Amino acid sequence: MLRVEDLHKSFDDFKAVNGAHLTVESGQLVAVIGPNGAGKTTLFNLITGQLQPGRGRILLNDEDISKLPPHVICRKGIARSFQIANVFPRLSVFRNVQVSVLSQQKLSNKLFRPASQIAVEETGRILESVGLVDKKMDLAGSLSHGDKRILEIAIALGNEPELLILDEPTAGMSPDETATTMALIQRLAADQGLTILFCEHDMEVVFGTAQSIMVMQQGGTIVQGDPQTVRHNTEVQEAYLGDE
């Protein structure tokens, strides 16, 4: 479904992404791992159009999307969350999700109909599925860090994506919150048949959930494969897993 081929991106002289390869099959839960500064976030920003690659191709269902702006890529079926909680702080939780549902339904430009009567059911369903219904009237800016991260996922779900990209969905969460969030992600993948691509620091989390793991180091891909293959890859052991 998604194929990244030999992707490069430099900031001045620094090669942030330097020969990245990635394949995501439909319905898979794919993880990208790598030490800090390996280029995971940059890779995601390239895929979703926040950045333009210097070289290489990004194919979504065999169509090259590497030169498209973010809002077009989103319409093609890729939604994402960001590493730093990225919500609309002055709007209610409900509005946060509704904005993306409205965008998905191409209703963002409706001028004279009250928004409070549009896409209410869809928005409510999403809030229900992530467990934020009780807080739907709260200001997004007043949520706890963990809830903001969940809200981010909910906003992304509003776009009814084929592929959901999550940039460190559990960053900064307590162990409890991490467990809840990962359970949520697995449930979304299972119930809604979502294809999910995420990156993560926590090894336990990654090897426990992902069906395919891609390992990055210094901007390049070392290997991609199922957890067993990756665990036993000598290069990965040397580069990343160390003593394990």
Place this chain on the structure above:
Amino acid sequence: MFGELIRQKSFGVSLAVFLVLLLAPSFLPRFYIYLLAVIFVTALLAMSLNLCVGHGMLFQFHHGVFYGVGAYTAGLLLAKTSIPWWMAFVAGPLAAAFAGLLIGLFCIRLNKLYFGMLQISLGSLIWAIAFRWYGLTGGDDGIHGIPIPDFIASTTGSYYFVLIVLGICLFLMYLILKSPFGSTLQAIRDNPERCAAVGIHVRHHQLKTIVIATFFGGVAGVLFVVVEGSIFPDLLFWVLSLEIFIMCLLGGWFTFAGPILGAAIIVSLRTFVGTYTEYWTLILGVILILLIFFLPEGIMGYNYRQLFRSRTKYAHDSQME
């Protein structure tokens, strides 16, 4: 479709205020009726600016230009042609919106302060045209004694006209802000990057907002002609743009009705303090400083915090209820 709106408490309050204002000419002296009309015109101008500033975080630094374009278009058509008055009145806002589109097309490529700075330069070009083209615009003298249709030529007549148009415009703006378009605009204000990632074409949306805001700015310009019967280049000068910007900040730029309050305060100050000293802008400066230190969200923004302290978390989303 409007049921929800009409059931709201604040709708009743607004209706009551509107009715009192309708009766005002029967008990207020003529001068105050005139002053109220000026406040209404300025309030509409500030409200239109706040669509960009408060709800869109677009630093529309030279909004006065579109006020001026609306006023000049209507004024020139009334003074120099024989087309029916209502066509001149419609042409004003359309010309303002067109100017908004043209200037917006350039400015929208830039962000925040740079957006505002480019707008000041492009807007000043339009001011220069009004200021220099004596043959058409009367230069720095402007044009006075513009023929206004009889039924709105008197102080009371123009007062009613301005009040009713203001009422209609406020109602439309309210609907727009409550619509999906308005929600999306506020989301862009809070986080443009996130909006792009949910499939919203941020720049298009902002440009549409500018066109809508400049249209209402043009309506205010036409109303100015109705009240004053004259046009002059000061309408497009950057000082006026700064004043209305301050009105938005003073009244509460994240609230719906804040700019009306801001306009009322500043116009009243200008009128009453202006009779004692010509340095009244000095007082404006002091107000601005106090504002930045003590009321960064403006008077209504502050009020909201106080009134709804127990449910602060609802404040912003229900700010327009």
